[in-house]
Amino acid sequence: MRKIPKPTIRRLAIYYRCLERLEQQGEENISSKLLAQMVHIKDSQVRKDLSYFGSFGRRGIGYNIQKLLSEIRKILGIHKSWRVVIIGAGNIGQAIARFKHMEKHNFQVIGVFDTDKRKIGKQITNNLVVSDINSLESFIVHNQAEIAVIATPAEAAQSVAERLEKAGIRGIICFAPITLDCNIPVEYVDITVFFKTLVHSVVSQTHNV
Template structure:
């Protein structure tokens, strides 16, 4: 399978969001030009991104929205349900645990863990209770979890990652401010990076950089 650029994969997720909205509005077809306008990019970029995976459009008609949604769903892997565990029951971990919107995209949060004995046993949602880290590996094996969210302090993230990888976790979302050493895919989330990028754009606009 040929290597797909990460920006392309990220744009696919954005296309998916736009297409979902159009489907809810009762639309049946969309052109690459209109989809590009919704995302604020060139229509040639939309066609290039989609061409990595096949030919989904018809000249003069564009893309069938329902069909394209189904194809992108398969490409992104969200045609199946993914079981997710959260490591770290601080503010970020608990906020993610309560963010049920992701379940609409086939990500099911099935467990949240922490080393703080004062937090263990606390009810987060009607079906989520904070568990002790000592039970992590057994829980992953019994429940066939595949994705993990790391929301621990930086100094704990690497050791947690090693445990997760050995336990069979297939991918990690990392909120800890550290680069992990592992052999499974990792996506890093640092909210401060987005703030800095935004401020750079504001400053560039002010000084016409």
């Protein structure tokens, strides 16, 4: 199989959310041209991205929305539900735990952990209570959690990552501002990095105009 560009995967997830919207609006088909317009890219990019995985469209007509949704689900691996644990019950950890879109997108938060005695026992949602991090490994094994969210301070993140990997977690979303050493896939979401890159655009835009 040809190597798939990483940006292609990200865009598939973005096409997916457009297609969901179009489906809701009762549309049947969509052309690469229109889909491209919705996300501000070139239509050839859309076709190229999809072509890595197969031929999903019909010439002269476009792509059937239902079908494309189902194909992208399979490509991304979101046709099944994933069990998620969250480490760190601070602002970010709690927000993710309560985040409605998670469940809707087949990510099931099944556990939230913290070291802080004052947070342990706290009710986060109807069926989520903050657990002691001591029980992390046994919980992961018993409940077959697959994905973990690291929402701890940076100092704790590396050792948490190692525990997660050992316990059998298969992928990590890391909100902690640190690069992890580990052998499973990690997606980094450092919120402040987005603010900093944004501000750079703002500043340099002014210079150039």
